[in-house]
Amino acid sequence: MLRHPAYPVALLYPAVFAVSAMAHHEGGPRPNFVYQLVFLSLFLAYAPVTLVAANRTAAATYRRSVRDPFDGAPVDDRQRAVAVILGLLRGPLLVGLIGIPVLLALQEFTTGDTADRSDAVYPRTALEYLQLPAIVLGAGLLGIAVARWLPWPGALPLVAIVIWFGTIGMTEMADGAVMHGRTWFALWPVWVDGAQGMLPRQPLDQEMWHLTYLLGLGVLAGIAALLRTSGPRRALWLAAGAAVAVTVLASWQQLG
Numbered sequence: 001m002l003r004h005p006a007y008p009v010a011l012l013y014p015a016v017f018a019v020s021a022m023a024h025h026e027g028g029p030r031p032n033f034v035y036q037l038v039f040l041s042l043f044l045a046y047a048p049v050t051l052v053a054a055n056r057t058a059a060a061t062y063r064r065s066v067r068d069p070f071d072g073a074p075v076d077d078r079q080r081a082v083a084v085i086l087g088l089l090r091g092p093l094l095v096g097l098i099g100i101p102v103l104l105a106l107q108e109f110t111t112g113d114t115a116d117r118s119d120a121v122y123p124r125t126a127l128e129y130l131q132l133p134a135i136v137l138g139a140g141l142l143g144i145a146v147a148r149w150l151p152w153p154g155a156l157p158l159v160a161i162v163i164w165f166g167t168i169g170m171t172e173m174a175d176g177a178v179m180h181g182r183t184w185f186a187l188w189p190v191w192v193d194g195a196q197g198m199l200p201r202q203p204l205d206q207e208m209w210h211l212t213y214l215l216g217l218g219v220l221a222g223i224a225a226l227l228r229t230s231g232p233r234r235a236l237w238l239a240a241g242a243a244v245a246v247t248v249l250a251s252w253q254q255l256g
Contacts (some may be wrong), residue, residue, distance in 0.1 A: 001084075002091040004053035007046075014041040031109035032121045036197075038106060039132075042099045043188065047135045048160075050092045055143030055156050058084045058225070078229035081148065085222055088140040096133030100126055118197035128207050131189045131214060138187070138218030145221045148228035163187065184210055184254045187217070209254035216247030 018037055061080050103124075110121035146159050167187050183190055190210055191199045223240045227233060 001053050001057050001087045002095070004056060006049045006052045006056070010045045010049040011041075013045045029111060029114065029119070031106070032111065032114065032119055035103065035106040035110050035121050036119075038099070038102060042096065042132050043135070043192065046092075046096065046099075047132075047139045050088075050136050051139040051143040051160065052156065053092065053143070054084065054088055054140035055147045057087065058144040058147035059151060076230065078226060078231045081144065081225055081229050084144055085141070085225070088137070088144070092140055093133055093137050096136035099132060100129045103129055103132075112200075120197060122191070122198055122200050124191070124201065125204070127204070127211075128189075128191075128201075131207070131211050134211055134214040134218065135188060138214055138221065141218045141221040141225065145225040145228075148225045184213075185251065187214065203256060206254050206256050209250045212250035213247060213254055216243050216250055219243045220247065 014037055017040070021033065058081070061084075104126060107121060107123045110123070112120040112122050114120045142159075143156065146156050150156075150159070167185070184206070190202060190207070193199055220240065220243050223236055223243065227236055227240075
């Protein structure tokens with residue numbers, strides 16, 4: 001999955017951003033700029049591309065050209081779906097986890113005292129940074145679910161657009177530090193704001209409930225992908241019920 005061509009193409013985005021910012025002498029203090037470049041690469045490039053890579057990898061096993069060979073193999077649809085999910089865990093998710101110590105190291109040289117509010121960096125803990133690989137995991141599982149339930153050209157972009165416009169309104173802030181309640185239902189870290197950059201730290205317990213909320217949504221997408229395959233379903237429905245309960249609880253608790 002990591003060898004999917006979408007990943008090197010996605011690297012062009014942070015590369016162009018870095019070159020443009022340096023050419024116009026933008027980006028605040030150099031340590032802050034490097035930190036923000038790595039962070040945005042994980043958040044705005046790597047996670048969305050994982051949605052595409054996981055979707056295309058899962059969909060590849062259902063193309064007409066490979067159906068006959070696969071039908072003759074001693075591996076059923078559910079085993080292939082599980083294999084793609086394991087590939088997501090062993091590849092893209094692992095890279096997302098590696099990003100945590102990188103950001104922890106970079107933030108030691110950053111500062112929140114900047115002339116431009118959007119250039120400020122506020123250090124986080126490793127627990128808070130877990131939201132980034134959780135987003136990568138959720139994006140990948142959603143891509144797999146879409147490949148199983150909506151195996152038609154254009155379905156993935158349509159789903160991405162619906163999710164984007166369905167959640168972008170949640171990023172509105174009441175001010176620089178206090179957030180509207182609906183902000184906690186966004187599908188990304190609550191301390192990211194498009195207009196103000198990185199926000200000061202929020203209560204850790206709310207951050208952890210938001211992490212649970214993101215993981216719950218990802219697990220539900222993974223279960224949805226497996227429910228589309230043939231085989232026993234009782235355990236999957238029980239797992240789905242438990243995941244829904246945990247996600248609803250986290251949704252409520254993250255509001256503080």
